[in-house]
Amino acid sequence: MSDLLAVEAIGVSKTFGSVRAVNDITVRVAAGEVYGVLGPNGAGKTTFLRMLFGLIQPDSGTIRVLGKTWAADGVGVLDGVGGFIESPKFYPYLTGRQNLEGLALLDGGHRPGLLEELLDLVEMSDRADEKVGGYSYGMRQRLGVAASLLREPRLLVLDEPANGLDPAGIRDMRALVKRLANSGLTVLLSSHDMDEVEEICDNVTIMSRGTVAFHGSIAKLRTMAPDPGHLLATTDDNRVLVLAGHHPGLRVVRDPDAALVVTGAKPDVSAYVAALVRADIDLLAFNQTQTPLEALFFMLTDDTTHQTLARPAELTKAFR
Amino acid sequence: MSAATTTAAAPVDATRAPRQRPGALAPLRWEVRKLRAQWRGKAVLVGALVLPVIVVVVLHGQSRPPKDTLFGRFATVNGFALALLVLGFAAQWVLPLLTAVVAGDIFASEDQHGTWKTVLTRSTSRGRLFWAKTLTAAGFAVVVLVVLAASTIASSVLIVGHQPLIGLSGQTIPATEALRLVALAWATMLPPMLGFTCLAILLSVWSRNPAVGIAAPVVIGMVMQLVGALGGVEALRPFLLTTPFEAWHGLLAAPHFTGPLTDGLLTSAVWCLMCLGAAYVLLRRRDITGG
Numbered sequence: 121m122s123d124l125l126a127v128e129a130i131g132v133s134k135t136f137g138s139v140r141a142v143n144d145i146t147v148r149v150a151a152g153e154v155y156g157v158l159g160p161n162g163a164g165k166t167t168f169l170r171m172l173f174g175l176i177q178p179d180s181g182t183i184r185v186l187g188k189t190w191a192a193d194g195v196g197v198l199d200g201v202g203g204f205i206e207s208p209k210f211y212p213y214l215t216g217r218q219n220l221e222g223l224a225l226l227d228g229g230h231r232p233g234l235l236e237e238l239l240d241l242v243e244m245s246d247r248a249d250e251k252v253g254g255y256s257y258g259m260r261q262r263l264g265v266a267a268s269l270l271r272e273p274r275l276l277v278l279d280e281p282a283n284g285l286d287p288a289g290i291r292d293m294r295a296l297v298k299r300l301a302n303s304g305l306t307v308l309l310s311s312h313d314m315d316e317v318e319e320i321c322d323n324v325t326i327m328s329r330g331t332v333a334f335h336g337s338i339a340k341l342r343t344m345a346p347d348p349g350h351l352l353a354t355t356d357d358n359r360v361l362v363l364a365g366h367h368p369g370l371r372v373v374r375d376p377d378a379a380l381v382v383t384g385a386k387p388d389v390s391a392y393v394a395a396l397v398r399a400d401i402d403l404l405a406f407n408q409t410q411t412p413l414e415a416l417f418f419m420l421t422d423d424t425t426h427q428t429l430a431r432p433a434e435l436t437k438a439f440r
Numbered sequence: 441m442s443a444a445t446t447t448a449a450a451p452v453d454a455t456r457a458p459r460q461r462p463g464a465l466a467p468l469r470w471e472v473r474k475l476r477a478q479w480r481g482k483a484v485l486v487g488a489l490v491l492p493v494i495v496v497v498v499l500h501g502q503s504r505p506p507k508d509t510l511f512g513r514f515a516t517v518n519g520f521a522l523a524l525l526v527l528g529f530a531a532q533w534v535l536p537l538l539t540a541v542v543a544g545d546i547f548a549s550e551d552q553h554g555t556w557k558t559v560l561t562r563s564t565s566r567g568r569l570f571w572a573k574t575l576t577a578a579g580f581a582v583v584v585l586v587v588l589a590a591s592t593i594a595s596s597v598l599i600v601g602h603q604p605l606i607g608l609s610g611q612t613i614p615a616t617e618a619l620r621l622v623a624l625a626w627a628t629m630l631p632p633m634l635g636f637t638c639l640a641i642l643l644s645v646w647s648r649n650p651a652v653g654i655a656a657p658v659v660i661g662m663v664m665q666l667v668g669a670l671g672g673v674e675a676l677r678p679f680l681l682t683t684p685f686e687a688w689h690g691l692l693a694a695p696h697f698t699g700p701l702t703d704g705l706l707t708s709a710v711w712c713l714m715c716l717g718a719a720y721v722l723l724r725r726r727d728i729t730g731g
Contacts, residue, residue: 136727136729170557170727170728170729173557173560173561174560175556175557175560175561175727175728175729176727176728176729177725177727194565195563195564195565196461196563198561198562198563199461199563201561202561203561204557204558204561205557205561206557208558209553209554209555209557209558210553210555210558211474211477211553211555212553213477213478213479214474214477218473218477222470222473222474223558223559223562225462225466225467225469225470225473226462226466226467226470226559226562226563226564227462227562227563227564228460228461228462228463228466228563229460229462267558271562271563
């Protein structure tokens with residue numbers, strides 16, 4: 121990694137009408153890093169990335185990309201930057217190849233053979249001469265990756281690249297992003313999927329309601345992760361709740377879906393389940409609700425639709 | 441993507457030098473390439489080539505000429521008169537429509553397809569894209585006017601004949617001179633047509649809706665004609681973009697008078713500057729949030 125920051129956003133804010141989409145956020149991405157911007161829908165991730173690309177003007181703050189700013193360098197900021205925002209869009213009346221050729225024209229051309237290499241990379245060679253209007257969502261997503269790499273970027277910005285893909289598509293897209301990251305590129309990956317970021321990224325910024333809720337390494341995030349929650353369905357929930365009183369290390373609460381959620385350290389949960397069996401209570405279901413990092417993500421982002429654990433306010437506060 | 445391909449090396453050199461910036465004409469080439477790939481522009485050009493021939497054949501076959509219109513009295517017996525009759529009709533709404541089909545769509549279609557974010561994340565600035573699109577739309581207006589004029593004049597002269605033309609002052613204009621004046625009359629359509637091109641561009645940028653960009657200039661043109669025809673608004677007429685469409689009348693009078701042509705050129709230029717200026721500012725300041 122060099123000393124130059126690939127992205128340095130300081131005190132950036134953006135308001136749309138009465139909605140504060142991004143509120144005084146600071147993000148620093150070192151060159152060569154694989155960096156995640158994580159947050160639920162509406163957290164401000166895409167607005168931040170649009171500002172980085174100059175699609176949206178920030179109300180305040182400074183964004184420096186590979187050492188350049190929009191104010192001083194204009195569109196030159198994007199030299200060495202490739203990527204896409206949300207789902208990549210193309211001209212439906214042109215073929216995939218014509219779209220890429222046209223975009224290369226706007227880039228000042230491309231080196232000979234690169235277009236074919238990229239079509240091969242994203243497995244679009246055999247469909248490249250078909251009109252984009254007939255492409256599936258996944259094919260457009262792959263063409264978007266090819267269009268981004270056509271710029272031979274040093275910084276690759278991908279906004280939820282696996283969004284909307286089927287499971288096989290998600291697996292392949294993640295593999296491709298990992299491979300690109302291993303090639304020495306700086307990758308800025310936006311996602312609302314903790315698994316995706318955990319699998320690919322070194323460092324992460326978690327955004328919630330336009331602000332930074334956490335900033336640091338994935339390793340640091342793991343140390344903060346709470347005990348996992350388990351969804352429990354039984355034939356006698358009332359007795360299960362009474363028995364929970366004998367296990368002080370556990371927290372057992374009713375879920376809105378009429379099941380119970382058990383939270384605690386693994387040995388305590390095991391002992392509790394054994395006690396239920398000994399008490400002749402039939403277990404109808406017993407599933408982990410979230411991975412520890414997912415649980416932490418939901419706590420940090422205040423996502424009440426997923427949150428099954430009490431929010432340790434002091435923990436969150438410490439990392440804001 | 442299969443497992444086999446995902447193990448291949450990514451063709452990216454993270455340490456390479458910054459790429460060469462695109463030339464000034466690159467976005468223009470891209471816009472022309474896109475326009476040529478769309479059926480709409482081709483359909484307009486084919487229509488501009490074929491429809492005048494049909495109109496000429498139908499009018500030539502009429503037993504009673506449309507005497508109450510300019511040059512209508514001689515339209516069935518004189519090819520030059522028929523070409524001018526068609527010109528008068530085209531100026532009412534056809535010319536604004538023909539140019540708006542491309543100009544009204546050229547910016548708004550980026551919103552329709554969600555492609556602003558695709559092109560604005562490359563190495564070409566908004567300003568360059570704006571001028572590339574504007575030049576493409578203006579170029580199309582010129583081409584479609586040339587095709588329409590050539591098709592109308594050629595079919596009129598070939599089908600109806602090229603007898604000397606009776607001018608607006610009753611003078612006889614020899615065939616060669618009549619051909620020159622008719623071509624010139626068609627050429628005077630260009631400034632107001634470019635004015636409508638710029639108006640369509642403004643509406644395309646402002647509305648972000650191709651339907652508005654295409655239809656609104658035609659409707660606005662009709663309203664202007666209506667206003668221009670009303671009594672008591674003489675002071676307003678020189679500022680209407682439809683007034684220059686009538687400036688050619690002086691060419692067919694004896695002696696010629698060109699004052700309306702000069703005024704029309706000025707009016708069209710002001711409309712062009714105002715519309716393009718507003719459209720440019722709107723596009724430069726806009727937050728691209730959709731797509």
